[in-house]
Amino acid sequence: MSKEIDESADFDTRAVRAGTQRSQFNEHSEALFLTSSFVFDSAAQAAARFSGAEAGNVYSRFTNPTVTMFEQRLASLEGAEDCMATASGMAAIMATCLATLRAGDHVICAANVFGATIQLFSNLLARFGIAVTYVDATDIGAWRAAATANTRLLYCETPSNPLMELVDLTQFGHFGRAIGAVSVVDNCFCTPALQRPLEFGIDVVIHSATKYLDGQGRVLGGAVLGSRAFIRDQLLPVLRSSGPSLSPFNAWVLLKGLETLAIRMRAQSAAAQALAEWLERQAGVARVYFPGLQSHPQAALARQQQSQAGAVVAFEVKAGNSNPVSQRERAWRVIDAVRTMSITANLGDTRSTITHPATTTHGRIAQADRERAGISEALIRVAVGLESVDDLKRDLEHALGSGAHADSRHD
Ligand SMILES: Cc1ncc(COP(=O)(O)O)c(C=O)c1O
Incomplete structure (x- = not known):
């Protein structure tokens, strides 16, 4: 050969x-x-x-x-x-x-x-x-x-x-x-x-x-x-x-x-950056976790060792009180109300995905360990894909703002 x-x-x-x-x-x-x-x-x-x-x-x-x-x-x-x-x-x-x-x-x-x-x-x-x-x-x-x-x-x-x-x-x-x-x-x-x-x-x-x-x-x-x-x-x-x-x-x-790795990573990271900055301004969002934000405690380190911040954004929804059950209900309602993003545990796809870590990817971990790791019931993870970031913002805006009944999803 x-x-x-x-x-x-x-x-x-x-x-x-x-x-x-x-x-x-x-x-x-x-x-x-x-x-x-x-x-x-x-x-x-x-x-x-x-x-x-x-x-x-x-x-x-x-x-x-x-x-x-x-x-x-x-x-x-x-x-x-x-x-x-x-x-x-x-x-x-x-x-x-x-x-x-x-x-x-x-x-x-x-x-x-x-x-x-x-x-x-x-x-x-x-x-x-x-x-x-x-x-x-x-x-x-x-x-x-x-x-x-x-x-x-x-x-x-x-x-x-x-x-x-x-x-x-x-x-x-x-x-x-x-x-x-x-x-x-x-x-x-x-x-x-x-x-x-x-x-x-x-x-x-x-x-x-x-x-x-x-x-x-x-x-x-x-x-x-x-x-x-x-x-x-x-x-x-x-x-x-x-x-x-x-x-x-x-x-x-x-x-x-x-x-296509380089071109996808550049585009998805840029879209995640835009989405994270937008999420930080939303009234229904309590906190955004993304190393490309100035509010991230390790933003300077991210710039030293990464060329971009990556394509995963996590955020906590405001639940009205700190009761974990209310937090979970609120996070699930937001997830159920998205129409473009896929509800799935995978990430790294061209299709954006939305996940509730506490009950899926991290669900088998003891609650105390999960809480120690900072994964609350209010946390939602979005892995940003290659759709238009404006569509993703519209999707989350609708989900955060709605009474959040699962309605027609667009696949
Ligand atoms: C950071 C990280 N490492 C490792 C794995 C495990 O990879 P696989 O599902 O291919 O076994 C995952 C899966 O989600 C992951 O997110």
Whole structure:
């Protein structure tokens, strides 16, 4: 297969072309290799491929040309030496944990990470003798105070889901090196189009490719990126033996997603910025969480480490009183009254989505932990898509202002 990689090209060019490998048919668009295994010229070649003495495809659980193209394109965009794709974002997080942790180890994790990530640490890995401490992501002092002699992994998202809190990447990477722990950042909300954590000294980047990398809500996928030594020597053996592989079909869809990543992220972030500024002026809104607003406590940090603020905006509705039941009723009424946005838990789609985190994405977390993380019943998350931002404002204006009965929805 011939390759088409120019690593000195600009981000937008690499998003379209990096990683492309052409077969003997010289196809222009990437080929989709729907095959579970590959044939060898001889028994000796089979042995050499299996042992790793000869490079080449063996079996699609751990080598497939379409998946490799996706991995190499994403590695180029994140500025990583290497990448391995996984079946989902959660599979990427789990594989990273299996590659770095053993019984007796300790993890420090930001308290504001995605709900399923908390389940993975608290309910699954805890059964295998791995301890976790949750800390306020924004307070590097809290990370330092939580460190023990057994701390091996530091885990965060920045910006976080759904409150858009940031972790200072430079300090986070520095702290990891100081205590000999692997620093891991879930870069799902920004993608490499807006933020490249490895450039700030982070060891490993995780993606739920399901979100902005696909960008159109079609497939599940994930990826882990880092040094060649980490990916080949620590992660590959885990993936090869445990099997959460990305399907070639999903890799092909994700390759197409990456081609439009930069242009989508720029447009969706600009629309989110406009929507967040507008929301801050609405009488029915108590508070807006968006790192592109001057009111965001980490707005300066956002400008340092991100090229734009991202496309997710969270806000609290005014409920008349602080009773959680009234807050939930008010938030649900607003959500039920939108007509353009989709009520769904996914994000990163060209279609804007609206979610009530406390009862969906973060619903399995104990109420006390949820409250500690600041996710109130009044909170609504909007992931801004590619519709006209004026239509989105009209949609929310109607929803915030109406007595809010669910009426005809426009799909
Ligand atoms: C920030 C973040 N990380 C990881 C995940 C998990 O990804 P997946 O659903 O692809 O397993 C999600 C899913 O919503 C997410 O929002």
